[in-house]
Amino acid sequence: MNHPQEAAEFLKDAANAKWHDDTLWFVRDKRDKISKSVPEWEALRELASQIKDNVLANLETYLVEFEKNAKANNIHVHWAKDAAEHNQIVLDILNEHRCQAIVKSKSILTEECHLNPFLEKNGIEVVDTDLGERIVQFLNQPPSHIVLPAIHLKKMAISDVFHEKLQTEKGNDDPYYLTQAARKHLREKFLGAKVAITGVNFGVAETGEFVVCTNEGNADMGVHLADVHIACMGIEKIIPKREHLGVFLRLLARSATGQSITNYNSHFRSPSPGKEIHIILVDNGRTEQLGREKFRNSLKCIRCGACMNTCPIYRRSGGFSYGSTVPGPIGSVLSPGIDLKKHSSLPFASTLCGSCSDVCPVKINIHEQLYEWRQEITKAQGTNAKSISMSIANGIFAVPFAYKISAGMMRGALKILPDSITYSGLNTWGKQRDLPELPKESFKDWYKKNRK
Amino acid sequence: MLQNKNIGLFIPCYVDQFYPNVAIATLELLEKLGCQVTYPLGQTCCGQPMANAGYERDTIGTTKHFLKTFKDFDYIVAPSGSCVLHVKEHSPTVPGLESEQQATQHKIYELTEFITDILKIDSIRGSYPHKVGYHASCHGQRGLRLASASELHETPFNKARQLLQQLEGLEWVELNRKDECCGFGGTFAVTEEALSIQMGKDRLEDHISHDVEILTGGDMSCIMHLQGIASRNKQNIQFKHIAEILNEAIS
Amino acid sequence: MSSRENILSKIISIPRDGKPLPETPDFSLKGDLVKLFTQSIQANKGEVVGEEGLADIIAQNNFKKILSLASQYEEFSNTELPADPHQLKDLDLAIIAGQFGVAENGAIWLTDENMGLRALPFITEHLVIVLEKKSLVANMHGAYKKIGLPHSGFGLFIAGPSKTADIEQSLVIGAHGAKSLRVVLV
Numbered sequence: 081m082n083h084p085q086e087a088a089e090f091l092k093d094a095a096n097a098k099w100h101d102d103t104l105w106f107v108r109d110k111r112d113k114i115s116k117s118v119p120e121w122e123a124l125r126e127l128a129s130q131i132k133d134n135v136l137a138n139l140e141t142y143l144v145e146f147e148k149n150a151k152a153n154n155i156h157v158h159w160a161k162d163a164a165e166h167n168q169i170v171l172d173i174l175n176e177h178r179c180q181a182i183v184k185s186k187s188i189l190t191e192e193c194h195l196n197p198f199l200e201k202n203g204i205e206v207v208d209t210d211l212g213e214r215i216v217q218f219l220n221q222p223p224s225h226i227v228l229p230a231i232h233l234k235k236m237a238i239s240d241v242f243h244e245k246l247q248t249e250k251g252n253d254d255p256y257y258l259t260q261a262a263r264k265h266l267r268e269k270f271l272g273a274k275v276a277i278t279g280v281n282f283g284v285a286e287t288g289e290f291v292v293c294t295n296e297g298n299a300d301m302g303v304h305l306a307d308v309h310i311a312c313m314g315i316e317k318i319i320p321k322r323e324h325l326g327v328f329l330r331l332l333a334r335s336a337t338g339q340s341i342t343n344y345n346s347h348f349r350s351p352s353p354g355k356e357i358h359i360i361l362v363d364n365g366r367t368e369q370l371g372r373e374k375f376r377n378s379l380k381c382i383r384c385g386a387c388m389n390t391c392p393i394y395r396r397s398g399g400f401s402y403g404s405t406v407p408g409p410i411g412s413v414l415s416p417g418i419d420l421k422k423h424s425s426l427p428f429a430s431t432l433c434g435s436c437s438d439v440c441p442v443k444i445n446i447h448e449q450l451y452e453w454r455q456e457i458t459k460a461q462g463t464n465a466k467s468i469s470m471s472i473a474n475g476i477f478a479v480p481f482a483y484k485i486s487a488g489m490m491r492g493a494l495k496i497l498p499d500s501i502t503y504s505g506l507n508t509w510g511k512q513r514d515l516p517e518l519p520k521e522s523f524k525d526w527y528k529k530n531r532k
Numbered sequence: 533m534l535q536n537k538n539i540g541l542f543i544p545c546y547v548d549q550f551y552p553n554v555a556i557a558t559l560e561l562l563e564k565l566g567c568q569v570t571y572p573l574g575q576t577c578c579g580q581p582m583a584n585a586g587y588e589r590d591t592i593g594t595t596k597h598f599l600k601t602f603k604d605f606d607y608i609v610a611p612s613g614s615c616v617l618h619v620k621e622h623s624p625t626v627p628g629l630e631s632e633q634q635a636t637q638h639k640i641y642e643l644t645e646f647i648t649d650i651l652k653i654d655s656i657r658g659s660y661p662h663k664v665g666y667h668a669s670c671h672g673q674r675g676l677r678l679a680s681a682s683e684l685h686e687t688p689f690n691k692a693r694q695l696l697q698q699l700e701g702l703e704w705v706e707l708n709r710k711d712e713c714c715g716f717g718g719t720f721a722v723t724e725e726a727l728s729i730q731m732g733k734d735r736l737e738d739h740i741s742h743d744v745e746i747l748t749g750g751d752m753s754c755i756m757h758l759q760g761i762a763s764r765n766k767q768n769i770q771f772k773h774i775a776e777i778l779n780e781a782i783s
Numbered sequence: 784m785s786s787r788e789n790i791l792s793k794i795i796s797i798p799r800d801g802k803p804l805p806e807t808p809d810f811s812l813k814g815d816l817v818k819l820f821t822q823s824i825q826a827n828k829g830e831v832v833g834e835e836g837l838a839d840i841i842a843q844n845n846f847k848k849i850l851s852l853a854s855q856y857e858e859f860s861n862t863e864l865p866a867d868p869h870q871l872k873d874l875d876l877a878i879i880a881g882q883f884g885v886a887e888n889g890a891i892w893l894t895d896e897n898m899g900l901r902a903l904p905f906i907t908e909h910l911v912i913v914l915e916k917k918s919l920v921a922n923m924h925g926a927y928k929k930i931g932l933p934h935s936g937f938g939l940f941i942a943g944p945s946k947t948a949d950i951e952q953s954l955v956i957g958a959h960g961a962k963s964l965r966v967v968l969v
Binding site: 103106107120123127130131133134136137139140143144153159160161165209210211212215228229230231233234235238255256258259260262263266267270271286287295296297298300301303304305315320322323324325326327329330337339340341342343344345346347348349350351352361363367370371376 | 785786787789790791793794795797799800801802803804805807808810823826827868869872887888889890900901902905906922923924926927928930932934935936937938939940941942943944945946947948949950951952953955957958959960961964
């Protein structure tokens with residue numbers, strides 16, 4: 081998995097890459113406009129950041145409080161230490177209810193656990209009901225963005241797959257027409273499902289309730305028609321009190337899509353009479369990340385996707401180029417913690433421009449953590465060609481005489497080499513850029529002559 | 533005016549080698565503004581390229597040398613936001629030199645912030661009749677906060693613009709994306725070459741489509757990258773470090 | 784060791800500095816709450832109408848099945864709340880009462896007793912919510928103060944009709960939930 085190669089591939093279709101970049105910048109721009117309409121925006125970010133800091137410092141207490149209050153309200157609470165256990169718990173509940181077809185609303189956690197393929201292997205039909213997720217499900221792709229799953233697809237591609245799967249008119253790529261077709265198709269699924277799975281945006285320790293936010297209403301269409309609601313929650317999604325929802329709900333949609341709030345914000349506290357609600361609290365590496373002091377506060381993430389929209393690299397390489405469930409800047413901080421080797425190119429897929437940290441509603445210092453992961457990765461890689469050359473460089477820069485010799489040699493060499501060598505394929509800088517013109521003397525030389 | 537203060541001029545290694553005119557302009561500018569400036573000849577590099585590549589721990593020698601070179605100055609000024617940020621935030625702690633290191637980190641400034649915040653010069657008088665586009669290099673922008681960030685809800689400010697805006701005839705061009713990264717990023721320019729080039733091209737397009745004559749900024753690394761692309765593609769736009777503009781305008 | 788014990792003991796073993804919980808200040812919102820609320824609902828692609836407006840809407844549309852749980856509009860009902868929410872699948876219009884609205888974003892708070900069945904506001908083709916002007920609060924902080932901590936099985940902040948922009952960022956109203964939201968401000 082190599083980000084530079086994937087990015088280069090993505091960029092080969094220049095028109096598509098530009099369209100992807102413009103589309104995501106448009107979402108970033110919407111976020112800017114609405115955040116500037118809230119005078120206390122920066123104060124809200126600071127509050128949210130401090131609340132989440134407090135959560136991570138007291139996570140065990142809040143989780144126990146949450147469990148106690150949820151159980152008192154008739155919610156079944158399960159704990160899963162890893163993805164495999166999470167998936168098995170879901171399957172067990174389905175088997176208990178003899179259910180073989182379910183509907184599922186957006187949950188990046190279930191993506192992370194690879195729930196869909198596990199259930200399908202066990203004979204369960206899984207229908208993702210978020211429109212973007214249903215589209216990528218039809219195409220056998222993972223989502224390319226955690227909030228906008230199908231952002232990488234043009235409407236004609238969607239029209240083609242809908243024609244194939246839903247028998248819509250060939251060539252009709254009108255978004256309204258396609259959405260109505262999906263509405264009709266998914267209605268049937270909602271009406272037939274006995275069990276519905278959702279994610280969780282926030283779990284509230286004080287009340288034992290949890291909140292699910294959507295614009296489509298698909299989470300609710302699933303759970304209120306089903307007999308059993310299974311909610312999947314990463315342990316870091318806890319917040320202390322109900323009043324804190326005020327802070328987070330003011331930040332979430334504005335950061336994610338530039339709207340003041342999602343159209344539906346469902347607060348689940350206890351099941352309807354005769355029905356069941358289950359919540360699965362999932363670790364799957366989160367306690368490991370909690371233990372890494374430099375990377376701990378990446379667990380503050382509320383999965384808004386703003387960092388993806390603002391990242392000039394994400395916009396120009398697409399979510400798939402990261403090869404991780406959560407892509408983009410925050411993904412590049414979370415994924416190396418899960419598999420350092422596989423994701424070692426991700427912290428380098430950045431210029432450390434810092435834009436991500438400035439849009440993060442909970443003030444995660446994403447770009448600084450990317451820098452820190454680079455230090456960890458080179459340590460893990462041990463001695464190799466690059467580290468040797470870096471040590472040599474340190475030697476050169478530690479000693480002025482050596483710097484003088486090597487810099488002078490480099491400038492001298494560049495002067496006498498023909499362009500064909502200077503700009504050969506071996507010189508990556510020179511592939512699409514010229515080198516600066518060589519001055520006749522360095523500043524040091526000039527200073528010695530003119531000032532000393 | 534800074535009476536009796538010694539300013540150490542810190543010139544990034546690639547500026548020393550490839551853009552001596554920027555270093556000369558910086559020196560002359562500071563002197564014109566009444567400063568006593570010395571360029572310690574023993575300086576080499578701040579260590580940033582190695583640290584950003586993941587080898588911060590291997591830059592202790594380089595950092596130690598930097599501290600020693602500049603320890604006797606009252607201020608250190610560099611025509612580079614990224615080098616200054618590195619010294620302040622990412623140089624490894626040098627055992628035995630902790631207090632000196634702290635002192636150094638408190639007295640090092642990027643050129644424009646030194647002029648506005650320490651020399652307390654509001655803006656520069658002179659003449660510069662050109663359409664100027666400003667490239668907000670990221671480390672200076674979001675690291676040193678030399679200008680307000682488009683991401684943040686804050687009162688707009690821009691130290692470079694403040695210095696340039698009184699220059700007669702200068703037209704400051706508003707861009708579509710005021711502070712998007714140019715794609716240089718140190719070793720990124722080579723390890724993620726395709727992305728680096730595309731980002732650079734997009735920045736150039738923003739300036740050129742707004743009829744910018746001269747693209748300026750506080751970091752020659754970004755300018756070197758953008759200039760390299762523009763030159764390869766024979767694009768009609770000039771490049772100057774802000775030190776060069778200010779120095780030219782005063783004389 | 785159960786997974787619960789496993790997870791909790793892992794967390795407990797990690798040394799962490801204390802981080803205090805901050806107080807949320809009272810953020811205010813400048814302006815006329817009714818005007819701001821209306822603008823917010825409109826931005827969310829909903830509509831705000833006066834009382835007469837509701838009668839007009841019903842007259843102009845061909846709603847076959849209408850259910851009103853809002854006491855002042857019971858006259859418009861031509862069906863009853865079923866026991867099984869699946870039977871609401873052909874409901875054209877639902878009229879319900881909201882408890883209060885939030886000016887900054889158009890969110891309206893509803894709980895079980897307003898909805899009858901939890902599926903109602905989602906499964907109905909069109910939705911009307913009746914809301915008292917005097918119930919409006921400025922922002923979400925005020926909203927949660929107003930809700931307090933009573934027990935509610937299910938609570939919903941609804942701020943507009945069902946919508947999606949998943950196809951090339953083109954906004955489409957009427958994804959899986961109600962195709963319209965009209966708020967009758969009384």
